[in-house]
Amino acid sequence: MVVTLAAVLLFSGCNTPALYHDDIYNPPVYWGQHVVRPGETLYSIAWRYGRDYRELGSANGIHAPWTLKVGQVLRLDRRGTVTASATQSVSSRPAPRPTKPRVSAPRPTPTAATKPTVVKPPAKNTPPVKQSQTVARIDWHWPHVGTVLAGYSSSGKVNKGLDIAGQPGDAIKAAANGNVVYAGNGLLGYGNLIIVNHNEHFLSAYAHNRKILVREGEDVKAGQVIAELGSSGAERPMLHFEIRKNGNPVDPAHYLPPRQ
Structure with a gap:
């Protein structure tokens, strides 16, 4: 449906x-x-x-x-898509013919001339590679200097990010290095929206912009101006900023540095 x-x-x-x-x-x-x-x-x-x-x-x-x-x-369900033709091709395959079991020849007893090779175990002082070492650390920065109007909340009055006050035209900056994976106004209520992919786990979003200054597929650096603050999709000029980890909204305050 x-x-x-x-x-x-x-x-x-x-x-x-x-x-x-x-x-x-x-x-x-x-x-x-x-x-x-x-x-x-x-x-x-x-x-x-x-x-x-x-x-x-x-x-x-x-x-x-x-x-x-x-x-x-x-x-939108979790199941993979299987086409009817693929199902039919699998079911129409002939059953494999039974094969006779192989009889292995007896192995010769090792002698001095045929002494087996001894494989040395790896050195004990070689540290294992931790999973956390495979993902680069993200150095987060505030995307705007304005006052926080509303913080993150997953209960009561839900807010999936931070609402930050500002004046129309204020610079909106990338919160970390990444790649722009969406720049448009197709998500209802977000207005002019930018989504940046930082690594395989983290995305950040910047909503209600007056003007978008980057394109999809463009690499951006932390602190780079990517948009102008606006009120598209909002009742007042502000930046709505989100961080999502593996698709789930998380509190940006847990990742952003303390305000000076």
Whole structure:
């Protein structure tokens, strides 16, 4: 069943006024389908439904570089897509013929001339590679210097990020090094939105911009100006900033440095 407009409005992740300010925390969506529209990326679609882009791509047989086509139908459940032709081709294959078991020749008893090679174990002083060492540390920075109007909250009055005050045209900066994976206004309630991919686990988002200054696919550096603050999709000029880990909103205050 295709996701209805009402479901899209409910799970878009922002408010009109913002759904990221809500009385009920919206869980990830694992039902229905999504038809890819012009301008959408796997990252923005996963963001809309509260999903990790890698998990959503895997469920639909999509892999890096996560390319989509307009009109492509994405399943939102967790099961992989199996086509009827693929199922038929598997079921129509003839059963393999039974094979006779092999009889191994007896191994010769090792002699002085045929002494087996001794493999030395690795040195004990070689430290194992920890999983945490395979992911580069992210050096987070504040995306704007304004006053925090509303902090992160996953209960009560839900806020999936930080609302930061500012004046129209103020510089919005990348919070860390990364790659722009979405730049547009296709997510209801976020206005002009930028999503930056920092590594395989973390994404950050910058909403309500007056003007977007970067393009999808562009690499950005921490502190680089990527947008102008605005009020698109909001009732007042501000920046709504989010950090998501494996598709889930997390409190940016736990990652950003203390204010000076």
